[in-house]
Amino acid sequence: MVAAVNRVTQNLVLTLLGCAVLQISAFSTTYLNYVKPGFRPFLIGAGVVLVVLGIIGLVQSFRQKEASSGSDGETPAREPASYDLVPQGSAHGGSGVPASYDLASQGSAHGGSGDPAPWDGRAPGGEDHAHGHDHAHGGPRIAWLMCLPVFAIFLIAPPALGSFAASRDDTPAPRSQVLSAFTPLTGDGAVDMPISEFIGRAWDDDKKSLTDREVRLTGFVVPAKKKGQWYVTRMQIACCAADAFPLKVAVRGIEPPPTDTWVEVTGTWVPQTFGKMPNGVIYPQLSGRSLAKVAAPDEPYE
Known part of the structure; x- marks a missing residue:
């Protein structure tokens, strides 16, 4: 999940950067504060490429995120424990009393004690899954600071040299x-x-x-x-x-x-x-x- 958040952030910054380049070159003459007029076609082309690559990356990141969320939501069904009838004593011991039986769980967590393993109501591996889920929500929030230079181009574009x-x-x-x-x-x-x-x-x-x-x-x-x-x-x-x-x-x-x-x-x-x-x-x-x-x-x- 953390890797997915990183990809979303990177692709979003890439898209915003492309929009900023197009804003100063295709829709205004601000680019003339930084380069000669002959560079305008190259700036427009670069802006278009950045926007297209960023959008493609965002679509792929969201699709991977949805696929990952769908697989994480499936909880495996718990199979009921099977039991064997284990005779205590001989069934033909001559006493005329039929043999008694114990219900012994196969795969008991307590070895040969005969008691079934206690169940806390969570699917197997649920503890590890919950632990990983908590870390996923932590996310690299500081990565959004990468957007600040892009916003600066929109809001406070540097003027020409004076x-x-x-x-x-x-x-x-x-x-x-x-x-x-x-x-x-x-x-x-x-x-x-x-x-x-x-x-x-x-x-x-x-x-x-x-x-x-x-x-x-x-x-x-x-x-x-x-x-x-x-x-x-x-x-x-x-x-x-x-x-x-x-x-x-x-x-x-x-x-x-x-x-x-x-x-x-x-x-x-x-x-x-x-x-x-x-x-x-x-x-x-x-x-x-x-x-x-x-x-x-x-x-x-x-």
Whole structure:
């Protein structure tokens, strides 16, 4: 019985885990907080497999439990004791008195005493069965604690990485484009641009295409140690949130909103010249002209 309870618990957790995966991938965009969009079909497939395997396991566990309960409920019938007529003395002893007989039970529990074994009203082996039945009801109740992580996914799904992760990781982003591989900026007005592209054009564009061009960057606010500036930031991932690193642009000339606020900031690139390359990570700068608060995008990573 204990093994059956363990199987029920395991299969139930498996089913709930599959439902949680489907909830964040098939019925919402929450999965984008953890992985890139291309992983959605794989997550949906994995969720379906988990649910199917869990349901099959639950059905088999309940069937085995019913079969076990049916066999335990059958009580074997007690066979009546058989007796032999054992003569006391000779039947032809010459006395003329017929011989007397004893009723001797076969299989008596008391050897040759002739008394039948006492019966306490329970079927043979009933004591052992009752003892095992008490243990079966004990069950591993603590196993249900395995469900807590699954419920946490439903109730308190972790958000996307924000300013805490960005402020702790100052590793410079690797170059995603080769030198002079940027297309010319066309059109009038502010150009919507990913932060990764702005960083690439600021450092690696030989044609200086950002010069005097107004751009619009979208990201969340991260405070800076240097007074008078803050960072508009996006996290970039290659596979999942575990390998994320921050892309930061230092904003000057605009008061910073609260930390982790998503904003659209419009401004122009500030060229930087160095007589000697300073130590540490240097972020490109933007002279801010306007700022607007926006809702966090469904896809928070670049």
